[in-house]
Amino acid sequence: MEGPRPGFPRQYGPDRLDHQPGIPLFPQEATRDLVTIFLLVAMMFFLSAFVTPFLGPARSPQLSELIVPDWYLLFSWGLLKVADIFPQFTIGAGTPLKTEFSAAFWGDLLSGIPVIFLLVLPFIDRGRESRPAKAPFRSAFGIAFLIAWIFTSSLYSIREVVAQRWTAPNGTALIPDGTMKWFFVIPPVLVGLTSYLALRRLAFAPMRRYLVPYVLILTAIVVAQAGAIAANPAALGPAQGFFPEILIALAIVVVPTVLTAFFLFRAPESTARKVSTWAGALGLLAFMGFYGAVAYLDRPTALGWVLSVLWPNMNTLVLMPIFAIGTAWLGTRRPYSTYEYLLNECYQCGKCHTVCPVTKVEDDALGGLNLVYNTFKKQHDGVPLWTCLACDACSAVCPLDIQYSDYILEERRKVNAAMAADGGRRE
Amino acid sequence: MATTGDIRKDTGRTVFGWIKSRFPTVPYADLTRVVLETDQRQLPRSHAEKYELKTIWYWYPLYCLGGISFIAFIVLTITGILLGFFYIPDGRLELGASGDLTNPAWRSMLTIMNDIPFGFIIRGMHHWAAHIMIAAVFLHMCRVYFTGAYKKPRELNWLLGVLLILITIMFGYSGYLLPANALSEGAANIGINMTRASPAIGDKLATLLFGDISTLSGRYILRWYWIHVFILPLVGTALMVLHMGLVWLQGVAEPH
Secondary structure, eight states: OOSOBTTBOOOOGGGOTTOOOOOBIIIIIHHHHHHHHHHHHHHHHHHHHHSOOOOOSBOOSOOOSOOOOOGGGHHHHHHHHHGGGSOOEEESTTSTTOEEEOHHHHHHHHHHHHHHHHHHHHHHOOOSOOOGGGOHHHHHHHIIIIIIIHHHHHHHTTHHHHHHHSBOTTSOBSSOHHHHHHTTTHHHHHHHHHHHHHHHHHTTOOOHHHHHHHHHHHHHHHHHHHHHHHHOGGGGGGGGGGHHHHHHHHHHHHHHHHHHHHHHHHSOHHHHHHHHHHHHHHHHHHHHHHHHHHHHTSOTTHHHHHHHHHGGGIIIIIIHHHHHHHHHHHHTOOOSOTHHHHHTTOOOOOHHHHHOSHHHHOGGGTTSSOHHHHHHTTOSOSHHHHHOOOOOHHHHHOTTOOOHHHHHHHHHHHHHHHHHHTTSOOO | OOOOSOHHHHTTTSHHHHHHHHSOSHHHHHHHHHHHHHHTOBOOOOHHHHTTOSSOOTTGGGGGHHHHHHHHHHHHHHHHHHHHTTOOOOOOOEEOTTSOEEOHHHHHHHHHHHTSTTHHHHHHHHHHHHHHHHHHHHHHHHHHHHTTTTSTTOHHHHHHHHHHHHHHHHHHHHHHHTTOBHHHHHHHHHHHHHHHTSTTTHHHHHHHHHSSSSSTTOHHHHHHHHIIIIIHHHHHHHHHHHHHHHHHHHOOOOOO
8 A cells, every 4th residue: 555545544653644742751641650550559459458358168079158250250150050041962972072062061152152252343343433422233232232231141140149139928039030031131132222222313313213113112011011910910829919009010110101102102202302201200209109108108018029020020010111211211312402413523624624715714713623613612702603604615525524504504593583582683 | 910991902801891791781771772762752642632622532531441451460460479479279178177178278378368467468459459450351342342443453452352351351260269268169160060061172171271070189279370370471461462562553543
């Protein structure tokens, strides 16, 4: 490759053409680094002085207590524990390459999935876009897989602790094994879809097409599940005696979700946003109030029985309302300035300033980067807002396709509207 | 033996000359100059500084996570050397005075915690630095993922990073096998079972890594001790130097 293409400096090391003097290594950078190092070492001293690492009894072949590895291996331990849902068989029996698909081998294979994903990642994702908000699929997948999935698989490794610690009054686990197994699927998928919608919306994509079906499907599942419970009290078993409390709990879960979904479907986005805010906040408050009221004012075991209906359906009755309302709220987001996101993309290359005809004649605009950008950044007295010809030469050369004239015209419309509201006179 | 007073002429005749003719000082003086020039070196300015951006890019604090894990690694090296003076890598079961099962490794841990001056602080530093290093490495990986810093031309460095995160996790795993306590026993059992589940070579691989196909003989302590203090540090340090060298060559990947 001969010579750099303009705007794409591909040289690395001492041959880089865009070398500019920077901050000296010593003493400025060294001081800054030392502060970080001292802080870190101080933190370690503090922790080791006040939280002594546990040693425990010497090793012995007779183990009775539950072994939990350090937190960074919990995901692998959880995958090993969930591996018994896979079919167990043997291939190539009698040959040297006999492969036994036991639970332990499935656990090995499952733990290999994140590693394989990480190894092939740079060869799958080959686009140029590096900003997280501009690559919504990659970011949403990362949040769902690297964070939510690893977290839920770590959570599954302590299923015995969860089962022992939270029990219904008759001793059954409040969060049964089946519910915890679904944690591998439902929460990561919800997290991924919600992150994708929220990130696309952050870039001002109209997300209604995705938002309405998503929220409606979640609402339908919640309503169906709650309806099935409410319609058949006989199936509740010993919790049957607390049916009124259970109905209130279901109503607290269902009503805000249905309200949000209905307004998202029927009303303008700004109304849907307000409804989702209030429904979410009041729903949360109502749930907390109900929880406290049942725990302290009602019959002593009532809370345990109500939770024994609610918690086993955690994936649907608890997570789906939260994600439905939260997604509606994030997906109808409208920041204080429509152009906040778009104009913040400017990396100040200066091409717009070069082509702007106004800066050639307007003393006031000389020296600035860009009439529109400077106005947006409040680094100007506002005069360029009115001297701009809206010729769009700046947008034509902008490497990021920022539509400057749109912003200028909207700002002028706002000022004119304010003037009209004041009776047509300025100030 | 007469000397002329001129060090050039006396070379080979005096003690100083004997040394100087074998270890000429001139190249080392040059080296000093290189060091001084390095001292004057300026770090490349970040994108925000170069273009005087008014927006503070909110991901910037996350760019120190790789450095934090390296600092934690240095702390781990220092405290690990100190612990190595007192730790006995012998996990064979013994009957204690009151008939309870102990082993030399676990008893040396008791000595470090109770008898060696500042022993519990050194072990605490080693423990917490390990947790901080693994957390920092994981968050560093998340930062690289979300800012797309693994893209061309940095694919190889990303692969090195994946190897390094595996090595870091193996450091952690081997580290908590060593105290020969109940946790070590349980973790070694899980490790042996998962290794033995590999097709065809399972038992041989388990014997290679753990010295045996069960924890009963206690040989796994010595095996993982050597992996923990020699093999992983050797490979890990080499890869870390390469990892940071590539960052030096290719520059920090900044989103803008």
